[in-house]
Amino acid sequence: MMARASRIRAARSLAALLLVAAGPAPLAAPMAAQGCLGCHGPAGQGSGAVPPLAGRPASEIVVALREYQAGQRPATIMDRIARGYTEAEIAAAAAYFAAR
Amino acid sequence: MRLGRRAALGALLLPRLGRASAAARLIVVGGGFGGAAAARYARAAWPALAVTLVEPRPRFVTCPYGNLLLAGLRGLETITFGYQALRAEGIAIVQDRVAAIDPPARRLRLSGGETLGYDKLILSPGIGLRWGALPGYDRAAAEIFPHAWLGEDGAQLLLLRRQLEAMPAGGVVGLSIPANPYRCPPGPYERIAMIAAYLKQHKPRAKILALDAKDAFSKQALFQDGWRALYGEMIEWVPAKDDGAVARVDPAARIFETEFGTRHRVDVGNVIPPQAAAPIVIESGLAAAGGWAEVDPRSFAARAAADIHIIGDAINGAPMPKSAFIASNTAKQAAASAIAALRGEAAPEGVYFNTCYSRLAADQAISIVGIFRPGPAGFVEVPNAGGLSPRGAPAAQRRLEADYADGWYASITRDVFG
Numbered sequence: 001m002m003a004r005a006s007r008i009r010a011a012r013s014l015a016a017l018l019l020v021a022a023g024p025a026p027l028a029a030p031m032a033a034q035g036c037l038g039c040h041g042p043a044g045q046g047s048g049a050v051p052p053l054a055g056r057p058a059s060e061i062v063v064a065l066r067e068y069q070a071g072q073r074p075a076t077i078m079d080r081i082a083r084g085y086t087e088a089e090i091a092a093a094a095a096y097f098a099a100r
Numbered sequence: 101m102r103l104g105r106r107a108a109l110g111a112l113l114l115p116r117l118g119r120a121s122a123a124a125r126l127i128v129v130g131g132g133f134g135g136a137a138a139a140r141y142a143r144a145a146w147p148a149l150a151v152t153l154v155e156p157r158p159r160f161v162t163c164p165y166g167n168l169l170l171a172g173l174r175g176l177e178t179i180t181f182g183y184q185a186l187r188a189e190g191i192a193i194v195q196d197r198v199a200a201i202d203p204p205a206r207r208l209r210l211s212g213g214e215t216l217g218y219d220k221l222i223l224s225p226g227i228g229l230r231w232g233a234l235p236g237y238d239r240a241a242a243e244i245f246p247h248a249w250l251g252e253d254g255a256q257l258l259l260l261r262r263q264l265e266a267m268p269a270g271g272v273v274g275l276s277i278p279a280n281p282y283r284c285p286p287g288p289y290e291r292i293a294m295i296a297a298y299l300k301q302h303k304p305r306a307k308i309l310a311l312d313a314k315d316a317f318s319k320q321a322l323f324q325d326g327w328r329a330l331y332g333e334m335i336e337w338v339p340a341k342d343d344g345a346v347a348r349v350d351p352a353a354r355i356f357e358t359e360f361g362t363r364h365r366v367d368v369g370n371v372i373p374p375q376a377a378a379p380i381v382i383e384s385g386l387a388a389a390g391g392w393a394e395v396d397p398r399s400f401a402a403r404a405a406a407d408i409h410i411i412g413d414a415i416n417g418a419p420m421p422k423s424a425f426i427a428s429n430t431a432k433q434a435a436a437s438a439i440a441a442l443r444g445e446a447a448p449e450g451v452y453f454n455t456c457y458s459r460l461a462a463d464q465a466i467s468i469v470g471i472f473r474p475g476p477a478g479f480v481e482v483p484n485a486g487g488l489s490p491r492g493a494p495a496a497q498r499r500l501e502a503d504y505a506d507g508w509y510a511s512i513t514r515d516v517f518g
Contacts, residue, residue: 028145034432035453035471038425039504041511049500050507076489076500077455077467084471084485089451 032089033096035081044097054100061094123150124442126435127208127218129198129380131155131183132251133162134224134412134427137516139191142222142435149439152216153186154208156197160517161251163284164424165509170261171294172301173462176254185518198225201384203405220438223386223393223402224412224431225378226250227283227422230391233374234276236349244351245276245369249283263368264298270305274356274366276346277312281392282375283413283422285318286468290458291370293323296331297461309364310337311356313345318421319458319468321491326460346371377414392416397474399437399447400430409434419481420472425454428516450474457505464498465505 029037037043039050046052053061067073068082085093126149128139139153160181168174183193196210207217229247231238237245246263248256264273273295277288292310299306316339317323327335338344340359348357349371356364376382376391386404388394393410394403400415402408411434412427420426430452437447452472457465469486472479489501 031448037515038512039508042515047511048507049503080469080487084482
C-alpha cells in the first residue's frame, strides 16, 4: 500500500515536473532518464545482464546513484555515469522509473 | 495561469501553420539511430504531430556490432532492423532519397519527384565518404579494399568477412585509419580486435598491419593491453609519427603507400576513408567549411537555416563522439526542441549521454562514458565524470562489460527501432 501510494505521488510529481520542464510529454521519459534507456531498455525494463529500473522505488534509485557518485557501491560503469548528473536530474529520472 | 500564458504564446507563434485545424508537420530524414529515435520520440511526445520519416532503404544495418560479424560472433540478420514498429505507431515512412531541400520555402524534393512541405525538419543523414580524398580510393576501389564503414545493406561488411576467409593462412590484413573527426572513434580499434579474434582461431600465422593517420586514439591503452594479452604479436599498429599515415592506395597492386613513400603490400585491405556530413547536408549549404554541420547545442537547430535541426554523425558535436548512442540520445532533445518551438515554448534543458562499449574478444569488452551539456559556444563535457574502464581490471570485469555490451545493444536497438 505504501509503495503504491509513493508510486502515485512520484507519478504526480513527475507529471508536474514534465509540465514545467518540457511541456506535456505523457509517454516520453524526461531527458535525464533518456540516457538510462540506452542500456536499461525502453521504459527501464532491463535488458539481459543490465538490471531493470522500472517499478523500483524512487528512493532506492536515488540512494544507489548517490552511492555510485561517492564510490561506495561496487561498479563497472555506473560510478562513472552517476557523477555526471545533478540531484534534480537524478530525482526526475528516479520518479520516471518508479512510475513505470 | 501558466497554461493560459502558454496557450496565448502558442497562438502568437503558431499562425504560420496556416489552417488552424491542420496538424503541424515534422519530417525526419534518415532512419538510423538518430532519425528513428527522433521520429518515435516526437510521436510519443506530441501525438497530434504529423511525423514522416524519409529513408531510402527498407531496412537498417547497424554499424555497432558490425565488427562482431567479422569475428563470426554475429550474423547480418541480427544487426538488421526494419521500420514496422514506427509504421505501427503512426509514423509515415517514405522510402525515397531527398534530392534537394529548399529551406526558405520549408520544402524538400524527393528523388521520385514528389515535394513534401514541413514545419520542422530534422536531418539525420549520417556521414558521407569523401571519395578521392585519399588518392586511389574511389567507389571501384571499395570493391577491392572494402571500407565497411556505412551500414547500408551490409554488403561491404560481408565482402570484408569473405576476404578474410579467402586470405592465405600467413597473409597480412592492412587497415588504413583516418585522422579525426570520423564516425565511431574507437571503431577501427575494435575492428582490429575482432579481425584478430577471427585470425587467432582460423589463421594464427596471419598478421594485422594497422596504419594510422593519428598518433593517439580512443581507449588506446586499454586496446593495446588487450591486443597484446589476447593476440600477442599478431597486431602491429603504426602511428603517423612512425610513417603510419596512408597517402595513396593502389587496389590493383594491393598496396597501401604511406606519406614517406613506404609501400605495404597487403592481402586484405580495409580502408576507412576520410569522412564528412552526408552529401545532402553539404549540397543544401548546411555544412561549415570543415564538412560538418554547426548546430545550436541546446536545440540542435542548424546555424545555417531556421526550422532545420541536424543530429547524429553529420554535425560537429565535439567533444561528443560520433556514436549511435549520442545520435539517439540527442535526437530526443532535438525532437523535443522542435516541438517546443512549434508550441512557442523554450527548448528543454539539455543533458547528453554516451556509452561506447568496444569488444576485445567474444567475452571481453571495455567502455568509455561521457556526459555532456550545452555550453555558451558549443558542447561541454561534464568534468570529473565519465571516463574509461579501469586499466588492468580482472578478466571477470571485462566479461561483465561484454555482457553489458550485449544488454546495451539489445536495449538501444529496441528503444530506437521498437
